[in-house]
Amino acid sequence: MLAFELIVQGLIQGSIYALIAVGLTLVYGLLRILHIAHAALFTLGGYFGVLVTNATGSFGLAIVVAMVAVGGLGMLVYRFCYEPILARPPHVALIASIGLFIALEEVFRLVFGPYGISYTAPPLTATVVVASMNLKQAEIMVMAGVIVLIGGLAVLTRRTRVGIAWRATVTDPAMAQSFGVDVIKVRYLNFFIGSALAAAAGVMVALLNNLVEPTMGSVPSYKALAIIVLGGLGDVRGTLIAALALGVVESFGTIYLGTILDRDAIAFVFLIVVLMIRPQGLFGKT
Amino acid sequence: MKFSWSKLAVLAVTGALTGALTGALWGGAAQADTVKIGFNVPLTGFAAADGKSALTGAELAVEQANAEGGIDGKMIELLVYDDQASPKESVPIATKLATQDKVNIAISGSYSGATRAAAGVFQANGIPYIAAYAVHPGITRSGDFVFRTSFVGEVQGRAGAKLAGDILGKKRAVLITLKNDFGKSLAAGFKEAAGKFGVTIVAEYEYSIKDRQFGPIVSKVKADNPEVIYASGYFFTAGPLVSQLRAAGIEVPIIGQEGYDSQKFIEIAGAAAEGTIITTSLDRDSDQAETKAFIAAFEKKAGYKVDMVAASGHTAVMVAIAAMRQAGTTDRKAIRDAIAGLTLQASTGKISFNKLGEVRKNVQVQVVRDGNWRRHSVIDDPELLAPPTE
Amino acid sequence: MEYEITLMTLAGIAVIAALGLNLITGFCGQISLGHAAFYGAGAYGAAMLTTNGVSFWLALPAGALVAGALGLVVGLASLRVRHDFLAITTMGVGFLFIGVVRQQDALGGEMGIYAIPDPGLGRLGYMVLVVVLAGLVAAFSLYLKRSWMGFAFDAIADDEDTALMVGIDVARYKLAAFAMGTAIAGVAGVLYAHEIKYIGPDSFGFPESIAMLAMVAVGGIGSVGGVAFAAVVMTVLPHWLQVVAEYKLLLYGALLFAVMRFSPGGLAGLVRSWRTRAGGFRIAATGKVEP
Numbered sequence: 025m026l027a028f029e030l031i032v033q034g035l036i037q038g039s040i041y042a043l044i045a046v047g048l049t050l051v052y053g054l055l056r057i058l059h060i061a062h063a064a065l066f067t068l069g070g071y072f073g074v075l076v077t078n079a080t081g082s083f084g085l086a087i088v089v090a091m092v093a094v095g096g097l098g099m100l101v102y103r104f105c106y107e108p109i110l111a112r113p114p115h116v117a118l119i120a121s122i123g124l125f126i127a128l129e130e131v132f133r134l135v136f137g138p139y140g141i142s143y144t145a146p147p148l149t150a151t152v153v154v155a156s157m158n159l160k161q162a163e164i165m166v167m168a169g170v171i172v173l174i175g176g177l178a179v180l181t182r183r184t185r186v187g188i189a190w191r192a193t194v195t196d197p198a199m200a201q202s203f204g205v206d207v208i209k210v211r212y213l214n215f216f217i218g219s220a221l222a223a224a225a226g227v228m229v230a231l232l233n234n235l236v237e238p239t240m241g242s243v244p245s246y247k248a249l250a251i252i253v254l255g256g257l258g259d260v261r262g263t264l265i266a267a268l269a270l271g272v273v274e275s276f277g278t279i280y281l282g283t284i285l286d287r288d289a290i291a292f293v294f295l296i297v298v299l300m301i302r303p304q305g306l307f308g309k310t
Numbered sequence: 311m312k313f314s315w316s317k318l319a320v321l322a323v324t325g326a327l328t329g330a331l332t333g334a335l336w337g338g339a340a341q342a343d344t345v346k347i348g349f350n351v352p353l354t355g356f357a358a359a360d361g362k363s364a365l366t367g368a369e370l371a372v373e374q375a376n377a378e379g380g381i382d383g384k385m386i387e388l389l390v391y392d393d394q395a396s397p398k399e400s401v402p403i404a405t406k407l408a409t410q411d412k413v414n415i416a417i418s419g420s421y422s423g424a425t426r427a428a429a430g431v432f433q434a435n436g437i438p439y440i441a442a443y444a445v446h447p448g449i450t451r452s453g454d455f456v457f458r459t460s461f462v463g464e465v466q467g468r469a470g471a472k473l474a475g476d477i478l479g480k481k482r483a484v485l486i487t488l489k490n491d492f493g494k495s496l497a498a499g500f501k502e503a504a505g506k507f508g509v510t511i512v513a514e515y516e517y518s519i520k521d522r523q524f525g526p527i528v529s530k531v532k533a534d535n536p537e538v539i540y541a542s543g544y545f546f547t548a549g550p551l552v553s554q555l556r557a558a559g560i561e562v563p564i565i566g567q568e569g570y571d572s573q574k575f576i577e578i579a580g581a582a583a584e585g586t587i588i589t590t591s592l593d594r595d596s597d598q599a600e601t602k603a604f605i606a607a608f609e610k611k612a613g614y615k616v617d618m619v620a621a622s623g624h625t626a627v628m629v630a631i632a633a634m635r636q637a638g639t640t641d642r643k644a645i646r647d648a649i650a651g652l653t654l655q656a657s658t659g660k661i662s663f664n665k666l667g668e669v670r671k672n673v674q675v676q677v678v679r680d681g682n683w684r685r686h687s688v689i690d691d692p693e694l695l696a697p698p699t700e
Numbered sequence: 701m702e703y704e705i706t707l708m709t710l711a712g713i714a715v716i717a718a719l720g721l722n723l724i725t726g727f728c729g730q731i732s733l734g735h736a737a738f739y740g741a742g743a744y745g746a747a748m749l750t751t752n753g754v755s756f757w758l759a760l761p762a763g764a765l766v767a768g769a770l771g772l773v774v775g776l777a778s779l780r781v782r783h784d785f786l787a788i789t790t791m792g793v794g795f796l797f798i799g800v801v802r803q804q805d806a807l808g809g810e811m812g813i814y815a816i817p818d819p820g821l822g823r824l825g826y827m828v829l830v831v832v833l834a835g836l837v838a839a840f841s842l843y844l845k846r847s848w849m850g851f852a853f854d855a856i857a858d859d860e861d862t863a864l865m866v867g868i869d870v871a872r873y874k875l876a877a878f879a880m881g882t883a884i885a886g887v888a889g890v891l892y893a894h895e896i897k898y899i900g901p902d903s904f905g906f907p908e909s910i911a912m913l914a915m916v917a918v919g920g921i922g923s924v925g926g927v928a929f930a931a932v933v934m935t936v937l938p939h940w941l942q943v944v945a946e947y948k949l950l951l952y953g954a955l956l957f958a959v960m961r962f963s964p965g966g967l968a969g970l971v972r973s974w975r976t977r978a979g980g981f982r983i984a985a986t987g988k989v990e991p
Contacts, residue, residue, distance in 0.1 A: 033525030112964040119917040123956030130950035138359035142577045158558045233522040233550040235578045239356050243520050253788040275526040286518045289799020292792035303781040354949035402706045409702040427898040448814035491810045
C-alpha cells in the first residue's frame, strides 16, 4: 500500500517536472539552447496565479492570464535575448540565459518582496479519498492538467498544419523553409507554448505549496535540464516519460535513500547511470 | 592574439587597483564622531527574507538607542554590508569592517557559513562579534571575542524533547529533519534528551532546504503512525510540510522550532497551522516591557508582523549597545569583558552568556491559535538548557 | 591594506580556478557545469590533512592530486557522452559530490570543516603565494596553448570526429585536459580553504560552478588573459557593487547577460574586434561557430 502511495506521490511530482521540462525540450529541439531562464518564467507564472486569484477570486482566470502573459513574455525573451546570438557557440546562449535567470529572480524579489506570497483563500484544498489515500483536489488537478495539456500538444503537433510545420522545422529547418514554412513564426509559437506550459506549472506548484518565492525556480532551473537530457534532448515523449520516472525514483529515494543522499543527488545518480549506459538518453536516437 | 593577453593582464591589475582605491575612499568616508557597529547580512539572494527582518530589527535597536542619546552622547552608526549568506563574501566584508571602517563591535545578521568564516577575522582583529541567529557550533569556538544571542541547535532540540515527552506526554516520535546544520543539530539535541523524557524515535526522514513537496515522507509518516512529529525547518519549508501532513489526515501534534517563527508560516499553512507548537526565543504574550515595546515598535516600523529573526537582530544589537554603555569606553577588550559579564532584559527575554560566549535564556514555547502565535508555556530548566561550554 | 589584500587573494584564487576550467572548456571544448566539485575536492582533501596536523605545503599538492584523480574519473565519462549531454553529466557530478559530502561525518557533514589552521605566511605572504601560483598557472596555460597538446586540444574542440580521423588520440587528450584542469581547480580549492578557514557543502555548489563558467565565458572562452581578467573583475565586482546594496545581484546578472548578448566572444572578443578595427589588416577570429 505504501508503495502505491509513493508511486502516486512520485507521479504528482513528476507531472510538475513534465510541464516544466516539456517547454524546455521544445526550445532545445528547435534551437539547441539550454534555456535556464525558462525556470524564471515558471516562477512568474506562480506569481501571476496567486496575484490574479487573490485579486479576482477566480482561479480559472488566473491560469489563463498566467499562461497567456508568460507565453507572450517567452516570445519576447526569444526575440530580444536569443535571436541575436543564435549563430554563436552554445555556451554563449547558456551563460546569457543564466545571467537573465539571476537578474529575473532578483527582479521578483525586489517587486514582490523576499518573503514570498500565498493564496489568501487557496482553491481546491478539499481532500478526496482515493484507494484509502488522501489526495488534495489540487494534486488530482495537477495530474489531470498534465494529461490535458500534453495531450493537447500531441494533437496540435500531429493533426494541425501548424504542428506539422513545427515538426518539419525541428527535423530539418532548411528543408522546412524551402517548403514554405515560416521558420521564425514556428519559433515564436514554440516559445509561446513552452513558456505557457511553464506558467501553468508555476500556478500549480504555487497551489500545492501555497507559496511563491523569488527562488521558486532554482531547483527546476537545473533539474529540468537533467530531465530533458534523460529524455533524449528535444524528444517530447521521452521527456514526459523521463519526468514521470524521475518523480517516482525521487519518491522512493527520499524514503529509502534519504539518509545517504539528498533528493538532488538521487536524481543525478539516476541521470549519470542512465547516460553511462545510454549516452543519448533514455529515448534519444543515436 | 599574440599580445592581447599581456594587455589584458595590465587591464586586470589596473582594475584591481581601481577597486582597492575606491575601497579605501569609501572606507575613509565614515564619520569619525560616532560609535560604529558593523553588520553583515544577506540582502540579496536566497537568504534575503531573513536578512531583511534581521536588518530591520537591528536598525530599530539603533534608532531606539540614539533616541535615548546614543552612547555617552555619541550617536550610533550601523555599517551594513550585504554578504549574500556566503563565506566567500563575508570574509572580505569582515576584513573591511575590522581594518578600514574600524568598527567598535560587529554583529552577524547572517547564516552559519558566512558567520563562521567572518568570526575568525573579527577574533584575529580583537573585535567583539555577536551572532544574532546563526546556529553553527563552531562560531563561538572561534575565540573569546565571539558571542551568540540565539540558542545552539542542540539546546533547542533538548527543549523539543521535553516538550514532546514531558509537557505533551507523547512518547512515540517521528523526526523529519532538515538537512543542514540547523536541522541536524536540532535532531542531535532531540535524540540526546529523548530517553530522559521517555520518548522513543520511531523513524527519521531527511529533506533538503529546497524541498517544498513532501508527499513521499508524508505517506511514510502516516504509515508509521506516531504520537508526535518533531519536524525541523524554516517557515518556507515548514508551511508546506505542515499543511501536507494535515491534508493527509495526520492529526498528531507537530513540534517545530524558531525557524517556523514567522507570521508567514501561518499564511502558508492556513488552517492547517492551528495547534502547531514551537520552541523559540520570542514570547508574543510576554508581560515584559522590553518585549512588548519591541513588538509594537517593530510592527510599526516594518509594516508586517514580528518574527524570531527580527527579535534576534534587535537583541544582538541591544547587547552590543548595553555592553558599550557599561564599558564606558571604546576599548574593544573592555567591551568584550562587558558582554561576558552582562545580564540584560532584552526583547527575547533575560539573557546572559557562559564562558564560551553562548547565551543563557529560557525557551519560549509558542502555539498557533486563531491564526496567531500565542504563548503555550516556558521551559526554564537551566540544566537541560545549558549550552556547550567548550 | 588588509581589505585589498583579502580581495586580491580571493581574486587570485578565482583566476586559478577559472584558468583550470578554461583548459577543459576553452582549450579542449568540453563544457563543464560541475567545476566546483573539483575545487571542493581539493579544499576538502587539504583541509582534512591540515586540520589533522599535516603541513600546508604537503596538503597543497595532495589537494591537487585528489581533485585531479576525481577529474580523471569524470574525464572517462566525457569519452562516453558529448556536448550538452556532457555538460549535464558534469552538472550531475557536482550535485553528487555535494550530496555525498553532506552525509559524511568524517568530512564534517552539514557542519563543514572549521578552524582550518593558518598556513603561517601572514596576510601579505599568503596573497603573494596565491598571486605567484596564479601567474604560474597562467604561464602554464600559455605554454600549453602553443604546444603540440594545445593544437590537439584545438582540433578536438573544433570537431572531435575530424580530430580522430587525422590520427589524434582524442580519448587521451580529453583525459589529459580533465586531469590537468581539475588538478588546477584542486589547487584553487586548497588555497580557498586556507583563506576562508571554513568550508561546508554549500561552498562548492552549483552556483559556484556557474560562476566559474561565467568567468570563462565573459573573459572570452580560450583566452588566458581574458579569463584571468574576468575572474578578477567578477570576484571584486560584488564588493564594488556594495553601494547599490539591494540591486547588487540584479546588476551582476544583467551584466552577465549583457556581455554575452552584445559581445559573445567575451571581453577578449571585444578587445580583438577593437584591434581589428585599429589595425585594419589583422584578421579577427570571433569565436568558433558550431552548427
